[in-house]
Amino acid sequence: MQLHKEVAPPDAGDAAIRPRRTGEAQPITMVYDSPSELPPGTTPVSRLYYEDWNIKVVDREKSGCDNYLSPNRRDFYKIMLMTSGTGCQTVGKDNYLIDERTILFLHPNEIIRWRNAPETVGGGVFCMFKKRYLDQHPSLKLVIDRYRFFTEKKILRLSEESTRMIHQLLTQMKAEAASGDPLAEEAMQAYVQLVLIESLKGTTYTSTGPITHEYRHVYNFFELLEKETNLANLDKPIRIRTAQEYAQKLNLNPSYLNGLVKKHIGQPISTLIKNRLVEESKALLIQTDWSLQQISQIIGFADQPNFSQFFKKYVGITPNEFRRSPISPAYED
Incomplete structure (x- = not known):
């Protein structure tokens, strides 16, 4: 073979x-x-x-x-x-x-x-x-x-x-x-x-x-998503947060891009963006000593209470609780 x-x-x-x-x-x-x-x-x-x-x-x-x-x-x-x-x-x-x-x-x-x-x-x-x-x-x-x-x-x-x-x-x-x-x-x-x-x-x-023409668009979306989130910091907060904004950056129709991503990945762009924001929030909480207000602004929230509400909704615990114990017993299963 x-x-x-x-x-x-x-x-x-x-x-x-x-x-x-x-x-x-x-x-x-x-x-x-x-x-x-x-x-x-x-x-x-x-x-x-x-x-x-x-x-x-x-x-x-x-x-x-x-x-x-x-x-x-x-x-x-x-x-x-x-x-x-x-x-x-x-x-x-x-x-x-x-x-x-x-x-x-x-x-x-x-x-x-x-x-x-x-x-x-x-x-x-x-x-x-x-x-x-x-x-x-x-x-x-x-x-x-x-x-x-x-x-x-x-x-x-x-x-x-x-x-x-x-x-x-x-x-x-x-x-x-x-x-x-x-x-x-x-x-x-x-x-x-x-x-x-x-x-x-x-x-x-x-x-x-080469990859297929369709998957190239999917790849470009993930590449842009990673570029926008992975390098986020106090001087460069996340600014692109919606499917429409990502499609505009890639010069694609939002419905077309969302359809391609959902076809190949099985999830809509909005879910993928949300998941990525959650993951970057976790990384910043663990890797930095920045305040919740600072992290809120980096992730793209206008104020800290909205960020905390967002984080708890999708993680199940508050940002402070996660920061104190990122590896909880529930994660060990």
């Missing part, structure tokens, strides 16, 4: 990835790095953004990975080894058909989407490490920068021997993490370097195929 590029003609739609009807695979869901409630059978939401960890290894089968789209900020790099199964990975504006013996290097800043081809998840291992972990290990950062992993080298096709070796290294990393040894994280960064070097041996690195 080979690493393929997925090419669809302009205006061909994206029928293979549309949310399916009853009896078919679950639709694409939004993966945010924060607690959330999703109906049974949809993608489990990662809470990685709020957890106190530097590096971890997870079995792909046990993670329950389903179809997902992750448009918002992540503060971790992700290496994914596929040992079985098939799926389509969209990274930025490029599509790949992924099968066994493939390794993916996903940058925190990329807008990514994953779709399982069959309904089975397939086998493999994830390795994720935070940005701060990379800063703490300059030798690891040097290897990543020198060989352009996560930038030019994003998806590599492996030989059978390299697949076995990398799987063994990741398994050893997982055992190291479970050991509780105070030097475990030091050892794990050495394993990551070995995984990177092994990935270069006898691999196939192919150019990518």
